[in-house]
Amino acid sequence: MRAVTYHGTGDMRVDTVPDPTIQHPRDAILKVSSTAICGSDLHIYDGFMPEMKTGDVIGHEFMGEIVETGPEVKGLSVGDRVVIPFNVTCGRCHFCERQLFSMCDNSNPDGEKLEKLYGQAGAGLFGYSHLFGGYDGGQAEYVRVPFADTGHLKVPSHISDDSLLFLTDxxxxxxxxxxxxxxxxxxxxxxxxxxxxxxxxxxxxxxxxxxxxxxxxxxxxxxxxxxxxxxxxxxxxxxxxxxxxxxxxxxxxxxxxxxxxxxxxxxxxxxxxxxxxxxxxxxxxxxxxxxxxxxxxxxxxxxxxxxxxxxxxxxxxxxxxxxxxxxxxxxxGQTHVLKHIPDLLRRIEEGQIDPSFLITHRGTLEDAPDMYKTFRDKTDDCIKCVMTP
Incomplete structure (x- = not known):
């Protein structure tokens, strides 16, 4: 598949990388329909985020359709249209049970690194360095979603990706x-x-x-x-x-x-x-x-x-x-996305807000390197870049 990958400060590329596979019974595979560049991605682009490795797949704002599920995934089926929060959450630990999802105890396999810096580690993050789990991100054609049975929100088919994508972050x-x-x-x-x-x-x-x-x-x-x-x-x-x-x-x-x-x-x-x-x-x-x-x-x-x-x-x-x-x-602190998005989806459905108002630039994954530079430099009146794989 094609994906946006990190190759050093100021160097994002679009490479062909292996398709994701089910690695754990609670995993799912998502076919990405829309993805975006976040301001937090610019911290990676500008070299401020440690523990990045050459070839890491970037991106934590993405949504799409489930195309495969692990044997322990319940309440989620192939064909479901979902948005995926940027933080990876197990749904079962002390913090997840209290809706403090960004503090999840079980989703960051690199937690020991953060504990040395912060005293305790928070949740893993998609596409955001090996301080936060080293998970491949969503600026790609497909993504492996860990803890997929809890880490998603199903969304209706009659609302466009443009209006739903930003529920991810x-x-x-x-x-x-x-x-x-x-x-x-x-x-x-x-x-x-x-x-x-x-x-x-x-x-x-x-x-x-x-x-x-x-x-x-x-x-x-x-x-x-x-x-x-x-x-x-x-x-x-x-x-x-x-x-x-x-x-x-x-x-x-x-x-x-x-x-x-x-x-x-x-x-x-x-x-x-x-x-x-x-x-x-x-x-x-x-x-x-x-x-x-x-x-x-x-x-x-x-x-x-x-x-x-x-x-x-x-x-x-x-x-x-x-x-x-x-x-x-x-x-x-990092956002407890799953806590807020059911209410925010309701507000979108009721017409209180249309989140698509800030999209200024569109393209495909192949346009990502140029989009990163445009977004970082705030040229061409750029506010938000959305890509369709």
Missing amino acids: IFPTGWQAALNADVTEGSTVAVWGAGPVGLFAIKSALLLGAETVYAIDTVPERLRLAEQAGAVAINSSEQKPYEALMEKTNERLPECVIDAVGLEAHGAGVLDTVYDKAKTVTFQETDRPHALREAILCTRKAGTVSLAGVYAGMVDKFPIGAAFGKALSFKM
């Missing part, structure tokens, strides 16, 4: 970000990053009843989409977010703040971004936390900071004094 990630930020009726919200996750965080905050949502970014096309989604845009290359938010909120600041940027933050002419870049290039720091620092400064006293953007290692110059002095709460 970025829609529930934006939704969980808004929930973690304690968004309720009448909330004032600020979202750093108007990329795909940030846009879904904006949509989710409004669905949860937020009165005002501010979107902070530097890319005009992303800010236009944020405005179309119902947010108030702040271009941080033209105006400092703190000053803008102080003015717009009568100096109260937002009480619900979401960092949808993560470890590759860029600032517009801001000194700390130069510092962070130098530190990461010389391996003295792993993550660039400019957006996180700014978000903390801009959160109202006793407010909540929700981290949806991925952080992987160590950050420097973390303003712990400001967080402590303002009594801020922090919530973060």
